[in-house]
Structure formats: C-alpha cells, structure tokens
Amino acid sequence: MNTPVYDFIENYIKSRTVRLHVPGHKGNENPYDITEIEGADVLYHEDGILGESQRNASLIFGTAKTVYSAEGSSLGIRGMLALIKMYAEKNGRRPIVAAGRNAHKVFMTASALLGIDVKWIYPENAESVVSAEITPEKLRKFLKSSEEKPTAVYITSPDYIGNTADIGGISAVCREEGVLLAVDNAHGAYLKFLSEDRHPITLGADMCCDSAHKTLPVLTGGGYLHISKNAPDGLSDNAERAMSLFASTSPSYLILSSLDRANKTLCEGYGDKIMETAERISAIKKRLSENGYVLTGNEPLKITLCTKEYGYKGTDFAGILRKNGIEIEFSDPDFVVMMITPENGEKDLEYLEKVLLSVPKKAIIDEKMPGVFPCEQALSIREALFKPSEKIHVNEAQGRILASPSVSCPPAIPVAICAERLTENAVKCFKYYGIYEIDVITE
Ligand SMILES: Cc1ncc(COP(=O)(O)O)c(C=O)c1O
Missing domain, CATH: 3.40.640.10 (Type I PLP-dependent aspartate aminotransferase-like (Major domain))
Structure with a gap:
C-alpha cells in the first residue's frame, strides 16, 4: 500500500x-x-x-x-x-x-x-x-x-x-x-x-x-x-x-x-503482531487469575484489574505500579486499566507480570460505588452549558443544578449529567470518584 x-x-x-x-x-x-x-x-x-x-x-x-x-x-x-x-x-x-x-x-x-x-x-x-x-x-x-x-x-x-x-x-x-x-x-x-x-x-x-x-x-x-x-x-x-x-x-x-x-x-502483517500480543496478554491474564487477581473486560489488548478484590483501591494500586516504573492508562477506586500494543514488546510484558505477581494480596475492600441514578433534569443540557455558573465544593452541591460535566480525561465520563439537580446520592458519587469541586448554575 x-x-x-x-x-x-x-x-x-x-x-x-x-x-x-x-x-x-x-x-x-x-x-x-x-x-x-x-x-x-x-x-x-x-x-x-x-x-x-x-x-x-x-x-x-x-x-x-x-x-x-x-x-x-x-x-x-x-x-x-x-x-x-x-x-x-x-x-x-x-x-x-x-x-x-x-x-x-x-x-x-x-x-x-x-x-x-x-x-x-x-x-x-x-x-x-x-x-x-x-x-x-x-x-x-x-x-x-x-x-x-x-x-x-x-x-x-x-x-x-x-x-x-x-x-x-x-x-x-x-x-x-x-x-x-x-x-x-x-x-x-x-x-x-x-x-x-x-x-x-x-x-x-x-x-x-x-x-x-x-x-x-x-x-x-x-x-x-x-x-x-x-x-x-x-x-x-x-x-x-x-x-x-x-x-x-x-x-x-x-x-x-x-x-x-x-x-x-497495517497491510504489512501488523495484524499478526496484534494477535501475538493478544495471545501473550491472555496467558498473563490467566496467571494473574491463578494468583488471586480478579479481572474484568473481554478486550484482548487491555488488562483491567478489579483491585479491591485484591485488597487495594485502584488509585493506590496505580501508585504501587508507578513506584515500580510502570505508568498505566487509567485508575479509579475500583479499577486499574493497562493498555498494551505490539509496540510494548516482550520485555515490557515480562516486567509487568513480574511486578504484578510481586504485589501481596490483602483483605478484600468491601466498598461500593453509590450507584448511577438519574437525577431530576431541571433544564435542557444546552441551557445548562451556557448559564452563568460557579465552582463550589461538592459538600454544598445537593439541590444545585450541574452546569458542566466537571470530569477530566480519563475517563471523561460524567458522574452526573449537566442540567441535573444533584441528589445526595450524586454528591456521594462525586466524592467516591475524588471530585470535590464542581460547576453549578448560579441561582
Ligand atoms: C470512550 C472514549 N471516547 C472518546 C474519547 C475521545 O477520544 P480522543 O482522545 O481520541 O479525542 C475517549 C478518550 O479517552 C474515550 O475514552
């Protein structure tokens, strides 16, 4: 080509x-x-x-x-x-x-x-x-x-x-x-x-x-x-x-x-490399499971660990990997997401597995996300995006209308939707994800 x-x-x-x-x-x-x-x-x-x-x-x-x-x-x-x-x-x-x-x-x-x-x-x-x-x-x-x-x-x-x-x-x-x-x-x-x-x-x-x-x-x-x-x-x-x-x-x-x-x-055999990498990842996932890790997702080039089942919050687990010279794609309280491609090569994969298997398993953390529920939609999203807004601490947010998504990337997925009047549960959700400052409409 x-x-x-x-x-x-x-x-x-x-x-x-x-x-x-x-x-x-x-x-x-x-x-x-x-x-x-x-x-x-x-x-x-x-x-x-x-x-x-x-x-x-x-x-x-x-x-x-x-x-x-x-x-x-x-x-x-x-x-x-x-x-x-x-x-x-x-x-x-x-x-x-x-x-x-x-x-x-x-x-x-x-x-x-x-x-x-x-x-x-x-x-x-x-x-x-x-x-x-x-x-x-x-x-x-x-x-x-x-x-x-x-x-x-x-x-x-x-x-x-x-x-x-x-x-x-x-x-x-x-x-x-x-x-x-x-x-x-x-x-x-x-x-x-x-x-x-x-x-x-x-x-x-x-x-x-x-x-x-x-x-x-x-x-x-x-x-x-x-x-x-x-x-x-x-x-x-x-x-x-x-x-x-x-x-x-x-x-x-x-x-x-x-x-x-x-x-x-892509026309010169890259698909074979992707398949080889996917097979390597599949073998690593198997060994991680055998060693007490709980994994989720069915995507062949991602490894997603449900770290609470292994005794760590995802964000803390990411810190452990960082100390070992590994920077991951994404972590939140529940998950650690690693994205791998053929460009990583065998050395990276061997090292990753070695580090993961060296982290000691601890008691399961039994804390769950408060749940994603619709709040009352007070305005249209479009109206909310352009109304005068202010930044407030999430502790003061119950009953206020969300003005902007208030999340960064990754994962850039809104915890609540703009224009929603925030409930007690929504406030709990923001805190769960470590978001303490949010934009609400000035009323
Ligand atoms: C699911 C999803 N959609 C869209 C995007 C935006 O993609 P890009 O960063 O290529 O603009 C991202 C970015 O992380 C994403 O995770």
Whole structure:
C-alpha cells in the first residue's frame, strides 16, 4: 500500500523550498510539520493525496467512506452527531439519540450544541460510571417503550475498562426498529485486525469513530470516522461536511502522515503482531487469575484489574505500579486499566507480570460505588452549558443544578449529567470518584 501523504512531505523536505507559509517554525521544530500548501490537499475538501490516503484506509477497514481526524475521536463523535442531525432533518424527524449512560463527555456537549435530544439508557445495578451494559434485548425493550422513536442509538464499545457490547445483536435491533447505530469505538481500532474481525463496522454499525492513536502505531490525535457500506444514503456523502463543522482549519500533517503511514504498516502483517500480543496478554491474564487477581473486560489488548478484590483501591494500586516504573492508562477506586500494543514488546510484558505477581494480596475492600441514578433534569443540557455558573465544593452541591460535566480525561465520563439537580446520592458519587469541586448554575 502506498503512502502518498508521507511521500509528498519527504519530497517537499528534499526540495529545500523556502517556506513562506505557516507554521511559523518553518520546519525547524520538525520538518515534517507542514500545512495545506499546494499539492498537500485540503482535509475535508480533498482532491489529492489526502483523498487517496483516506481511500486506502477505507479499503483496509472495509467501509463506504473513511475520513481522517487530526483531533481524535472527540472530533469523530462531533462528526457522527452532526451526521445524525442531518439524517433527522432529511427525514423530517426530530433529532433524538438514545445513548448508553457511560458516553464520553464530548457526546453530551456536542449533542447540546447541535440541539439533539438525548435519551439515556441506564445500566441496571451499575457498579461504576465507566460501564453501562446494553444488551440487544434491553435495547429492544427501550426502543419499543420510547414515546418518540430516536433517530439513532449511540453505544460506547469497548468501554474504558475493556467491555465490548454485542454490536452484531444491537445493530440487528436497530435495523428492525429503523434507527441508526453509531458506535464510539475510540478504544477499538485494532479490533479490525483480530483473527475474527470484531470491528463495529464489520458487526453492523452504520458509523463509528476510532482513536487510531489509542491502539495503533499512530501519533496522538490521529483518528478515523468510518461510514458503513450498509448505511443509509447521505451519510457517506456528508461525512466531510459534518467533520468540517467542528474541525480546525490547520490540521496537523504530522498526525495525517502518521495515519497515512499506518495504512502501510497495517497491510504489512501488523495484524499478526496484534494477535501475538493478544495471545501473550491472555496467558498473563490467566496467571494473574491463578494468583488471586480478579479481572474484568473481554478486550484482548487491555488488562483491567478489579483491585479491591485484591485488597487495594485502584488509585493506590496505580501508585504501587508507578513506584515500580510502570505508568498505566487509567485508575479509579475500583479499577486499574493497562493498555498494551505490539509496540510494548516482550520485555515490557515480562516486567509487568513480574511486578504484578510481586504485589501481596490483602483483605478484600468491601466498598461500593453509590450507584448511577438519574437525577431530576431541571433544564435542557444546552441551557445548562451556557448559564452563568460557579465552582463550589461538592459538600454544598445537593439541590444545585450541574452546569458542566466537571470530569477530566480519563475517563471523561460524567458522574452526573449537566442540567441535573444533584441528589445526595450524586454528591456521594462525586466524592467516591475524588471530585470535590464542581460547576453549578448560579441561582
Ligand atoms: C470512550 C472514549 N471516547 C472518546 C474519547 C475521545 O477520544 P480522543 O482522545 O481520541 O479525542 C475517549 C478518550 O479517552 C474515550 O475514552
């Protein structure tokens, strides 16, 4: 597979052209950092090398269209929601999205900005805000009992702790009910390259976003918006238009050329490397279980430990690993999440296993998250986002209306939803996750 973007930049560097264009470092910071000069094409108005490179990616992922994001899945989520809104307009429907409650905060803010009404699908017996199990049966019930049929269903799969949803079953329900299926696949670009392809587009989603940078050898910020060959008319044709509503007009060519080079890498046996790594991880998980660890999630490139069962809060356990020179992806009171790719290599894996097996098991910590329940929605999310707000200590928050998601990344999953009037339980939840300062509407 060719690499038209990378090759163009290489030739430009070799040509020693005088750079009287942005960026201001003129190549001194990094010669590969160019902008949309003549011949470099224009992202979302492609008629040259970017178009060719995106078509390469589309071939690899088996899509009707794949467009690049130089702003991660955050931009991809905004693009998907804009497409959902366009689709609703075209069909004379009010834009409504039924979404799993564990959606990334960009989903909430972008829905509000686009005037999309969100109907949350709450998990039963959730033990964390990070997960919201949605089965095909549960979704069917939800859709059948909805007063107004949503335009789309929005699922986060894999979730942050490595659970993948039954996208095949869920997509069948969506087709039965005549609603679109959009998947936040930020953590799952690599699922395409397993021996059994588990990518959401293969399994029936109409569209999904992937953070290529999270699991493939791509620079931070590199992502894809994929549209399925089975998606209704109009989605592919409007993909660029939807992305350009939100995207920077100065996309990073370091990121774009990294995505371009990844196409070649992915075609040259990278899938085998992913499979080998997945097998290694599976063997490590088995030994960890045999040694008293409790694990969760079914994602092959993640190791998620339920650390309380081993006697530690996740955040404390992450501290132990840090002291041993291991920095993990995410921890909260319940979990420690480690993300591994073939780039880690055998040495990293051997060392990780050695350190994990050297941590002594202690008495189980029996403390549970207070639970994720809907609070009364006092306003629309959109109204809440723009009202005057103030920062207060969470101890004073009961009865106040939440103004902004008040969570950082990772995992960027809202503990309560903007515009909700916070209950005693919501306050307990914020504290459980170590969030003590929150934004509420000034009343
Ligand atoms: C589930 C999920 N969706 C979306 C995002 C946003 O992705 P990005 O950082 O690529 O913009 C993240 C980031 O952590 C995420 O975990």
